[in-house]
Amino acid sequence: MAIADLTPNAADRAPAPPRGSVIARAPRQRTTAWPLVDRVAYALCWAVGVGLCLIALAIVLFMFFKGIAYLRPHLFVESPAPSAVQSQSGGFLDPVVGTLIVAMLGIAIAMPVGVALGTWLAEYGRPAWLARAVESVIEIIAGAPSVVLALFGLLIFSQGYLGFLSQTAASGGVFGRSFFAAGAVMAVLALPLVVASTREGLTRLPDRLREASYALGRTPATTVRRVLLPAIRPDIATGGVLGLGRIIGDTAIITILLGTFLDLEKVGSVPVLGTLRGTGSTLTSYIFSNSPAGEGNAPGKAYAAAFLLLMIVLILNGIVTWLTNRDGQSDGGGLSRALRLLPLWSRLTWR
């Protein structure tokens, strides 16, 4: 929208220049003509910008090169060796499997609950005080540090009646740490993202969609189920992928609720349940264990695992970009689209 368009009288607008003629353009004012303060700020911008480029590229390239240097095929198929000889042999098969299990558990719980909550908040939301309370609680969860959530999870899952979700000592105490426990708390971590995406998607849908559905004789429940939710599938998927990103990146919950041992240890002989009730590790706790802060003292393996984790994050980022770009309903100019993406962006890395 050019300044010229603001004038009410179209006749006052300057006539368009004839085709083929050369348009004289005044040269851009050279920065050397600026006052000193502005020149200093300009130089600072450039310095910071170039510095940021260098640091960002340095970090990425460093992780890539270190990772490639230490990544070996045998790492993917071997389990972590017992503690003393960690630096010589073993791989990260168990941590990779553990990451998959925790991620799947977390998302499997977070998605249905999150979509249902988001739908209720956006479409129903009665009584109003309940809706406000739920919104505030979700906000608090979104901002709570994951260590605090992990503490609470440990408290809950150490209760006697939840012993079937982990193991029970022969003398009666509940161990409290298992994939179930970690998965449940991870779901709480991912919940705000899914809720936010669903809500935004639903509030962005134009009312005419709902009105058309009602005009055809459908009830609000059917409308939600058959019209609205399918329409916001990309948003829900984005929320899920963002939640997945947050789950995969968390270490505190894993260390507290899944234990510090790297091997997958089943509990009992039931096939799937035994693993879910048992302990293990994920890539993040594996990296922590192998860094100088943990006992493994195998930085090479830590770099290799970090590289794998980075690849996973890259893929997740790609999926989010693809999903948000696919969204063809952009009604509004650049400002509204950017501001619409802002909350999604802001949740991209909420660890």
Next chain:
Amino acid sequence: MRAHRTLTHRTLIVSAVLALALAAPASAVASKRLIIDGSTSMLPLVQKLAVAYHKAFPKIPAPKVGGGQTDIGINDVAAGRVDIGDASRDPIPGVDPEHLVFSKIARDGVCVITNSANPLPNLTQETVQGIFTGDIRDWSQVPGSSLTGPIDLFDREAVSGTQDAFQNIFLGETLKISPSATAESSEGLEVNAVGAQKSAIGFVSFAATVNGGVHTVDYQGIPCTLANAKSGQYGGVRNFWMVTKREPKGEAAKFIDWIVKPGNLTVRKIVSSLWIAIH
């Protein structure tokens, strides 16, 4: 079409819930696996014993062994959270929770270690006490050291049994380790920390020194080796205990009895590899 899909969905959900509901109590009953935690110095020993126990009795699942340090293990077993606690220090009446039964399973040597770049030949008791209480603060004041510069002290956390053992054996009742020392929370971390800093000094169990990376210092002229610890020449030896609430019973009793049974060659071989066997 819609009815068919709905019916399939409902059947799936109901059967999944039923399967979970049926399997849960079944699995809760079936596995009464021993849960052990406590001393990080005992961790490698008890892990090896657990694996050997499962090999000897394949029907019994291998006990789950964790760390956390001695006092945590003692508290956990008193609270009933675990079946057996590993303690690498002797019981302290009045401080430890009541009704605990300590069963000795082995003995272990505690060595003073320094970084490989600082191969101290020997330390007397006075020097050890001076360094660890903070009276001697620079390597140039330590006879036999080629380093100069401030000493980096590495300690263990208060809940560590090794810390108690070191305190009692090397420092005595009255002296306390300098509060400026960095407290590590496990054996592995202590070894890593001392191995990473040139000017570091710390203490670990003998078993943690065998993988190299740190230099063990002779104490009072006696090298810290397994042979010297066994023969009694090396003074820094402490006991390993397995702690249970009241007399051990059930699975815990079976495991502990298997370990302390005299003449059990498997156990004797495992323990003698890096520790001192007493049964």
Next chain:
Amino acid sequence: MDRHPLTAAPSRGPSRTRRWATGRTDQRVERTLGALAVTVLILIGAMLVTVFVKAWPSFSHNGLSWFGPGGDVDSQLRAMQEVKALPGHSIYYFRGWPLIWGTLLTTVSAVLIALVVSTLAAVFLTEFAPSAVRRTLDPVIRLLAGVPSVIYGLIGILVLVPFINNHLISESRRASVGYVVQLNGADVMTATLILTVMILPIMVAISANALAAVPAAWREGSLALGVNRWRTIWRVSLQTARPAIVAATVLATARALGEAVMLAMVAGGRGFAPNLLDGLTALFEPVRPLAATIFQNSEGLTIAALAHTIYAIGAVLLVSAAMLSLAGWAAKQRFKRYGVRA
């Protein structure tokens, strides 16, 4: 089958439509969803209440001096672990100032530095950078924004900590504080640096998005009036993007506050309150922020006094996070006056 809304036959048989179209079903759906919302509310409410209930003994024994200075916080925690109270005090005795000071130092410094750097960098990216640079940097920044914090901790502990330990801390500096605390490269400076690098990408991304979304007309109008490019950016673009920058800052602060693992790796792990009067040496002294303290003591939750203290620290963190959210909401309200939705 003809699906056009105007010409399609009504859906199959009255019974099928009836089942989904009755008002009762609608009510049932709303009630179910409402019940789910109430369940989630109760569960999470119970979590918050439990944390505060378990934290209460620690606060009640110490009162407001819980937040104040008073001795070495590490020896207070040690006394709780050994169940042997310090002479003259109860077992719950705890003065958390060193932890709070460590948190403030690292978090506030990191956020301030990141705010300045990210604004300048965002301006560079949107206004001054050649488009090739912008195109390469965009995915890189987004990748960095998504990197898990343990990887930043890994880089910190394997690259930065040894570098600072070997090259920046001299023997004399070590000796000058050696009787109180040992310097080993994991300190306030390392923690602040890594924390800044960690929160920069997300702030840059949000600010750059907001700057790019400023209507071209506003910028062109300013330029047409003869204002130079920098002043236009400063006076027009940045003012417009202010809500987004504030939102990004609140986000970054919340993330820095809750960061436990990375800080446990690089901040030094000792509950020590660096004395700023020490000058430059204060930067090299170890700290242990609140979240890292919880993380490092998570194994000792079976000991009663320690558990209450850890929950108290958790309660402090929860309240801080809630206050941050409130501050962010209040800032958004202020900006709503200008009709800008953030």
